[in-house]
Amino acid sequence: MRRSIIPPLIFGIVGTAILMTLGFWQLRRMEWKEAMLAEIQTGIDAAAQPLPAEIDPSMKYMPVLVEGRTTGEEILVLSGTKERGGGYNVISGFVTSDGRRILLDRGFVDQDQRHDPRPPAALRVRGNLHWPQEKGSATPEPDLDAGIWFARDVPEMARMLDTEPVLVVAAAAEGDLQGVDPIPVSIDGVPNSHLSYAVQWFLFAATCAGMTLWFIWRIRRRTY
Incomplete structure (x- = not known):
């Protein structure tokens, strides 16, 4: 057939x-x-402006300029860079010059700097508002005894450090940096x-x- x-x-x-x-x-x-x-990159690179009075996640990546002092209280988030290997992002409580308490991602320290003292310090910071989406179903809960977190969870970090749920990621800073290297917001990981x-x-x-x-x-x- x-x-x-x-x-x-x-x-x-x-x-x-x-x-x-x-x-x-x-x-x-x-x-x-x-x-x-x-x-997004154009927005990240735009001219910084003072911190808005009202802030919400729709302002993600907005460049801002803040001035004030760290509180001496901080959260260390497990991190790493290609150049320096494993280490931590230092998330500090930060009181602005007009009295607002926010979160400041000051940048990176390596393993050896984990226990270095970082008392309150005056800083002038240019950075970006950010709401990282790093916490997933497999992310461990923070090890509060060791003082190590495994993701930047803005609401939880704000509760821990008694701040507004607002995170500024430093792109550049002036003042007593205390050995912390700013890591600017980047689209490289998108x-x-x-x-x-x-x-x-x-x-x-x-x-x-x-x-x-x-x-x-x-x-x-x-x-x-």
Whole structure:
């Protein structure tokens, strides 16, 4: 009995078209993500302004300028850098010159600096408002006995240090830095995997087209 190549041909064309469409959709998503990241970076790099009276997460990445004193109370969040290896982000209570109590991510210290004294110090800080999304279902709870946290959880840190739930991440600071190196907010950790997804869909489309051609060749070979 002679088998028709029409059904597998239609199936292959439709399947390949769908897979190609998904690949092009991922390319459009990549362009959208790149534009969004560029917009965020522009906002990060904008001129700093005084801390707004009313603050909410919609202001994420807003550049601000704050002046005041650390309280001497701090939280150490497990962290690390490529240059210096493992260490901690120092999150300090900070009282601004107009009396507001906020959180200040002063930056990084390495393992050897963990127990260094960091008493109250006057600072002038240029930084960015931030609400990190670092805590997941697998993140351990803070080790309060050791004084180590495993994620920057703004509401919980604010309760611990008795501040507003407002975090400023220092980009640069003037004053007694006490060995803490600022780590500015960056978009480097924001994922943009759409190109790899697009390549995968195009490879699936090529495989589908190749399998269709092979199947049709097999049918025609058996028929003739």
